[in-house]
Amino acid sequence: xxxxxxxxxxxxxxxxxxDAAGVAHFTRLLAFVEEAExxxxxxxxxxxxxxxxxxxxVAMETRFLAPCKFGxxxxxxxxxxxxxxxxxxxxxxxxxxxxxxxxxxxxxxxRVCHVRIDAGGAFQPMEVPEEIRSALLGQGD
Amino acid sequence: xxxxxxxxxxxxxxxxxxDAAGVAHFTRLLAFVEEAExxxxxxxxxxxxxxxxxxxxVAMETRFLAPCKFGxxxxxxxxxxxxxxxxxxxxxxxxxxxxxxxxxxxxxxxRVCHVRIDAGGAFQPMEVPEEIRSALLGQGD
Amino acid sequence: xxxxxxxxxxxxxxxxxxDAAGVAHFTRLLAFVEEAExxxxxxxxxxxxxxxxxxxxVAMETRFLAPCKFGxxxxxxxxxxxxxxxxxxxxxxxxxxxxxxxxxxxxxxxRVCHVRIDAGGAFQPMEVPEEIRSALLGQGD
Amino acid sequence: xxxxxxxxxxxxxxxxxxDAAGVAHFTRLLAFVEEAExxxxxxxxxxxxxxxxxxxxVAMETRFLAPCKFGxxxxxxxxxxxxxxxxxxxxxxxxxxxxxxxxxxxxxxxRVCHVRIDAGGAFQPMEVPEEIRSALLGQGD
Numbered sequence: 001x002x003x004x005x006x007x008x009x010x011x012x013x014x015x016x017x018x019d020a021a022g023v024a025h026f027t028r029l030l031a032f033v034e035e036a037e038x039x040x041x042x043x044x045x046x047x048x049x050x051x052x053x054x055x056x057x058v059a060m061e062t063r064f065l066a067p068c069k070f071g072x073x074x075x076x077x078x079x080x081x082x083x084x085x086x087x088x089x090x091x092x093x094x095x096x097x098x099x100x101x102x103x104x105x106x107x108x109x110x111r112v113c114h115v116r117i118d119a120g121g122a123f124q125p126m127e128v129p130e131e132i133r134s135a136l137l138g139q140g141d
Numbered sequence: 142x143x144x145x146x147x148x149x150x151x152x153x154x155x156x157x158x159x160d161a162a163g164v165a166h167f168t169r170l171l172a173f174v175e176e177a178e179x180x181x182x183x184x185x186x187x188x189x190x191x192x193x194x195x196x197x198x199v200a201m202e203t204r205f206l207a208p209c210k211f212g213x214x215x216x217x218x219x220x221x222x223x224x225x226x227x228x229x230x231x232x233x234x235x236x237x238x239x240x241x242x243x244x245x246x247x248x249x250x251x252r253v254c255h256v257r258i259d260a261g262g263a264f265q266p267m268e269v270p271e272e273i274r275s276a277l278l279g280q281g282d
Numbered sequence: 283x284x285x286x287x288x289x290x291x292x293x294x295x296x297x298x299x300x301d302a303a304g305v306a307h308f309t310r311l312l313a314f315v316e317e318a319e320x321x322x323x324x325x326x327x328x329x330x331x332x333x334x335x336x337x338x339x340v341a342m343e344t345r346f347l348a349p350c351k352f353g354x355x356x357x358x359x360x361x362x363x364x365x366x367x368x369x370x371x372x373x374x375x376x377x378x379x380x381x382x383x384x385x386x387x388x389x390x391x392x393r394v395c396h397v398r399i400d401a402g403g404a405f406q407p408m409e410v411p412e413e414i415r416s417a418l419l420g421q422g423d
Numbered sequence: 424x425x426x427x428x429x430x431x432x433x434x435x436x437x438x439x440x441x442d443a444a445g446v447a448h449f450t451r452l453l454a455f456v457e458e459a460e461x462x463x464x465x466x467x468x469x470x471x472x473x474x475x476x477x478x479x480x481v482a483m484e485t486r487f488l489a490p491c492k493f494g495x496x497x498x499x500x501x502x503x504x505x506x507x508x509x510x511x512x513x514x515x516x517x518x519x520x521x522x523x524x525x526x527x528x529x530x531x532x533x534r535v536c537h538v539r540i541d542a543g544g545a546f547q548p549m550e551v552p553e554e555i556r557s558a559l560l561g562q563g564d
Contacts, residue, residue, distance in 0.1 A: 019443070020441035031296070049297060155458050157458075161302070345481070346482065
């Protein structure tokens with residue numbers, strides 16, 4: 001079942017996020033998705049990374065729809081959260097904030113995995129604990 | 142038709158590519174795909190970016206299969222190039238070089254678009270010129 | 283003469299800012315100084331970069347005093363602004379926000395240059411215009 | 424006493440290293456200095472980072488002399504290595520490779536510190552071990 005949880009995150013395009021084509025580099029846009037994810041985690045009282053557990057990426061799909069430039073602010077929306085075993089999935093979309101008409105920059109789906117990081121640094125997938133599942137997705141989702 | 146063109150690119154994981162989970166950050170892995178793409182372009186005599194035309198990303202799909210660490214060298218393979226109108230697509234996969242048994246780190250598909258960058262910095266999609274198409278994919282592909 | 287202008291800028295350490303030693307990578311800290319500089323410019327009505335003029339770095343000195351980690355928020359202070367010809371200089375310091383006792387992370391001096399970017403992309407140093415000088419440093423500084 | 428050790432490192436400017444002014448972002452140039460340092464360490468049989476010890480930055484001074492662009496290859500030279508207690512210092516300079524006349528892009532001095540990373544992730548300065556000192560600087564330096 002998909003959670004009704006929905007969050008938005010604002011992120012300005014900084015100079016070090018841009019490239020010589022004059023726009024935000026696509027890899028920085030994907031880093032912003034992770035920033036939005038972490039902001040959502042914190043808003044639900046869940047620590048995104050504590051050194052002994054974390055959420056490495058498992059898969060992603062992205063469509064890049066329009067470029068964004070230095071100084072633009074992106075409004076990144078996360079939604080459609082689902083949990084299955086150790087996997088957490090959500091959809092993301094980003095539009096340029098403050099425009100009269102909507103300009104969608106990119107959208108996609110991210111799948112991450114809950115892992116324990118062992119003493120040697122290896123990642124061991126672990127089922128998403130119930131308290132994290134309910135914090136992120138809501139009771140009864 | 143898919144081109145028989147196939148290329149490999151070696152890239153060491155540098156310290157600034159890593160994150161606090163002790164592995165290469167996923168966004169850096171995706172930047173390496175672009176580096177491999179540019180190396181392939183140059184090997185075929187095609188300039189990847191010249192200020193007035195370029196190849197922004199349109200879509201990508203990636204599966205992250207195993208982490209890689211500081212000091213590892215990735216062997217990134219590009220294949221299955223296709224051109225359609227202004228769009229160029231290829232598949233990529235990366236394994237850790239120098240291991241006794243194969244460790245595949247990530248794989249996926251990237252779709253980019255050939256654009257002219259106009260005086261105001263806007264991107265205008267342009268059909269991939271025949272000389273670039275044949276340089277990248279081979280005559281008659 | 284040194285301007286009394288003083289500004290502060292808050293920046294969270296995001297996951298892509300960290301490295302495998304578990305702390306913010308030093309190059310990201312220096313990018314945050316530029317972000318703070320741009321925020322100060324905007325607060326004074328000055329556009330930091332518009333495609334035809336900009337402020338490339340000329341020189342910097344930095345001392346790194348204490349590490350900062352994922353999730354920490356840095357409070358970056360800029361002060362001691364001076365202008366001479368095309369050169370603009372300021373000092374910066376950063377401490378971890380929200381700590382009971384002050385933890386200074388880094389401090390230094392940055393010198394940048396006002397340039398016109400010509401059609402070929404070359405940088406031509408230009409004296410800082412009076413309206414920018416007074417906007418940034420205050421009237422009569 | 425200063426070591427006669429001298430090393431060079433070649434690094435291409437990749438697209439994700441550039442910014443909207445059309446040149447390599449200054450923070451990426453500084454990351455390349457670290458890459459050159461690590462290449463020198465490896466050439467002397469010294470592991471730059473192993474999870475339990477590392478070399479965080481302590482101080483740096485840099486002068487940026489000329490911009491470099493996407494596709495340029497930098498030749499980064501490291502020299503003037505000195506060790507004192509836990510501190511290791513070297514000078515760096517970078518020029519654009521393959522040019523008829525020398526174009527120096529940046530130069531500076533970097534000071535790093537040898538640390539043990541304890542179980543909680545804190546950095547404990549440790550005197551540079553004699554075997555590392557002699558590997559990096561040469562016997563009797």
